[in-house]
Amino acid sequence: xxxxxxxxxxxxxxxxxxxxxxTASAGVGCYLYYSAxxxxxxxxTTTTDADHLHNKIVIQDKFWPATFVVNxxxxxxxxxxxxxxxxxxxxxxxSALPVEGWGMVMMKWKLY
Numbered sequence: 437x438x439x440x441x442x443x444x445x446x447x448x449x450x451x452x453x454x455x456x457x458x459t460a461s462a463g464v465g466c467y468l469y470y471s472a473x474x475x476x477x478x479x480x481t482t483t484t485d486a487d488h489l490h491n492k493i494v495i496q497d498k499f500w501p502a503t504f505v506v507n508x509x510x511x512x513x514x515x516x517x518x519x520x521x522x523x524x525x526x527x528x529x530x531s532a533l534p535v536e537g538w539g540m541v542m543m544k545w546k547l548y
Contacts (some may be wrong), residue, residue: 451517458510465503472496 472493479489529544 451514451521454510454514454517458507458514461503461507461510463508465500468496468500468503472500 475489475496479486479493482489508518520532
């Protein structure tokens with residue numbers, strides 16, 4: 437397998453980082469949403485921890501929508517970087533030339 441060019445390699449790394457951010461923010465958002473709902477259900481029946489649970493619910497209800505905003509931004513950036521990467525790969529053309537006793541690899545870059 438051929439190694440990608442340094443500039444293309446940076447795009448691959450950026451895409452992978454953004455994909456990890458998308459996944460992580462989705463996981464955190466789902467956890468906060470689920471946790472807030474569980475605390476809300478628990479808050480209906482409790483008498484001693486009502487204030488503490490209410491504060492948790494308020495905080496979690498503020499943060500879970502923000503994590504999905506981050507998720508959306510990371511997702512859009514992942515798609516944009518993936519499209520840039522595929523456009524760059526379409527411009528490259530590799531060919532191997534066997535020569536007596538050795539070989540040569542050529543890379544052509546389409547400018548149009």
